[in-house]
Amino acid sequence: MIEIRNLYKRYHNHHGSDWVLNNVNLLIPTGVSVGLVGKNGAGKSTLLRLIADMDRPERGEVIRRTRVSWPIGLGGGFQGSMTGRQNVKFVARIHGNHGRVNDLINNVEAFAEIGPAFDEPVKTYSSGMKARLAFGLSLAFEFDVYLSDEATAVGDRAFRAKASKAFKDRVNTASLIIVSHSEGILKDLCQAGIYLKNGEALWYNDIHDAISHYHSDSKG
Numbered sequence: 001m002i003e004i005r006n007l008y009k010r011y012h013n014h015h016g017s018d019w020v021l022n023n024v025n026l027l028i029p030t031g032v033s034v035g036l037v038g039k040n041g042a043g044k045s046t047l048l049r050l051i052a053d054m055d056r057p058e059r060g061e062v063i064r065r066t067r068v069s070w071p072i073g074l075g076g077g078f079q080g081s082m083t084g085r086q087n088v089k090f091v092a093r094i095h096g097n098h099g100r101v102n103d104l105i106n107n108v109e110a111f112a113e114i115g116p117a118f119d120e121p122v123k124t125y126s127s128g129m130k131a132r133l134a135f136g137l138s139l140a141f142e143f144d145v146y147l148s149d150e151a152t153a154v155g156d157r158a159f160r161a162k163a164s165k166a167f168k169d170r171v172n173t174a175s176l177i178i179v180s181h182s183e184g185i186l187k188d189l190c191q192a193g194i195y196l197k198n199g200e201a202l203w204y205n206d207i208h209d210a211i212s213h214y215h216s217d218s219k220g
Contacts, residue, residue, distance in 0.1 A: 001066060002028040002063070002065070003028075003063040004025060004027075004060070004201075005025060005060055005061050005062075006059060007023070007059070007060035007061070007062065008021060008023060008024075009021040009050065009057050020199065021043050021047060022200065024199075026201055026203055030066060030144070031175050032175055032191055033171060033190045033192070034175075034178070034190055034192045034193065035178050035187075035193045035211075036048065037214045038214065039197070039214075043196045043201075045149050047196065048071050048147050049071060050062055052070050054070065066145055068145045068147065069147050070134075070138065071149045072131075072134055072135050078130065080121060080122050081122075082122060083120055083122065084108075084117065084120070084122055085118055087133070087137075088104060088105050088133075107136070108133070108136040108137050111135070111136035111139065111162075112132040114129050114132055132159070143174060144174055145174060146167070146175075146177075147177050148167070148178045148179065150180055150181065168188075168189065176190065186211065187211070191206070192207060193207040195213050195214050197214075
């Protein structure tokens, strides 16, 4: 279970700043896959980063009573001067998988499909290549909740299909919290939805209702 209490977040600048998230309170149940919907800038990626503990709220807290992945698809967190292979080895050792390092490296290399670039510095990668590497690396570890920020939009059609299948396979043993512009993917992979608008986060037990509400507001 993930509990979000009285969460506030904004990004300060010299023009002043509005709240991206304004007193958000949510309870995300165990085993329920959730799609985040809302217009660009509504705070979907921000909320995902806060859940992942990759960012800090202005006020409030996120309580994680489960193992949560980093956001797949953002491609951040890599050491740019290290190669893809070296990054995977480093993360594997941090997570205590010393006996499985070689297997993990081989699995990530095969899944990412970036060829010889796997042995080049990550700072030379395109954003898509970083996202592929992050996707493969995340799936190499066992989490209870996988976070995804447009991960299934990475790469060509074949890789997107592969990514979507990987998520479907994970639903059997874990849940997902997903940001995606593809409503088909959200409907296919998620049961519940969170609609973000004007700093608020509205919970829906059915993803279809969250998407319908979003469309209704967009037409207005």
